[in-house]
Amino acid sequence: xxxxxxxxxxxxxxxxxxxHLKSVERPxxxxxxxxAREHGDLSENxxxxxxKERQGWIEGSIAExxxxxxxxxxxxxSKLSGTSVKFGATVHLVDExxxxxxxxxxVGEDEADVKARKISIASPIARALISKEVGDVxxxxxxxxxxxxxxxxxxWK
Numbered sequence: 064x065x066x067x068x069x070x071x072x073x074x075x076x077x078x079x080x081x082x083h084l085k086s087v088e089r090p091x092x093x094x095x096x097x098x099a100r101e102h103g104d105l106s107e108n109x110x111x112x113x114x115k116e117r118q119g120w121i122e123g124s125i126a127e128x129x130x131x132x133x134x135x136x137x138x139x140x141s142k143l144s145g146t147s148v149k150f151g152a153t154v155h156l157v158d159e160x161x162x163x164x165x166x167x168x169x170v171g172e173d174e175a176d177v178k179a180r181k182i183s184i185a186s187p188i189a190r191a192l193i194s195k196e197v198g199d200v201x202x203x204x205x206x207x208x209x210x211x212x213x214x215x216x217x218x219w220k
Contacts, residue, residue: 071138081128150170169189
């Protein structure tokens with residue numbers, strides 16, 4: 064069984080989402096199905112079919128989240144250190160072409176949020192950065208072509 068790496072923050076967010084689905088969404092859809100049944104003929108009851116479809120989505124989401132949580136490998140980033148890039152690192156980069164500086168934190172797939180500067184461990188840029196150190200130049204294949212980045216700093220926060 065493949066482990067799913069995630070930060071403590073990511074684990075808590077998934078757990079909160081699971082609790083919400085079980086305690087709010089599931090009871091609401093059960094009530095909607097019950098109400099739709101009272102309207103009579105189920106074969107032509109759009110409300111009933113929509114509620115059943117929503118119930119299927121909720122149950123599927125619950126199962127998927129429970130699976131991820133059961134396979135999770137929570138990594139405490141505050142206990143990590145070093146100069147090489149690995150899961151949980153915040154990496155400061157400079158684009159070799161434009162001299163534009165940026166930074167990204169490498170997190171689990173479910174935690175990725177580019178607007179918040181969090182990239183998935185499975186993303187092309189994260190895969191290129193893993194095991195590299197300050198001063199190294201990495202090349203990343205992007206839709207716009209190959210981009211080269213120099214690692215300026217590796218932080219653990």
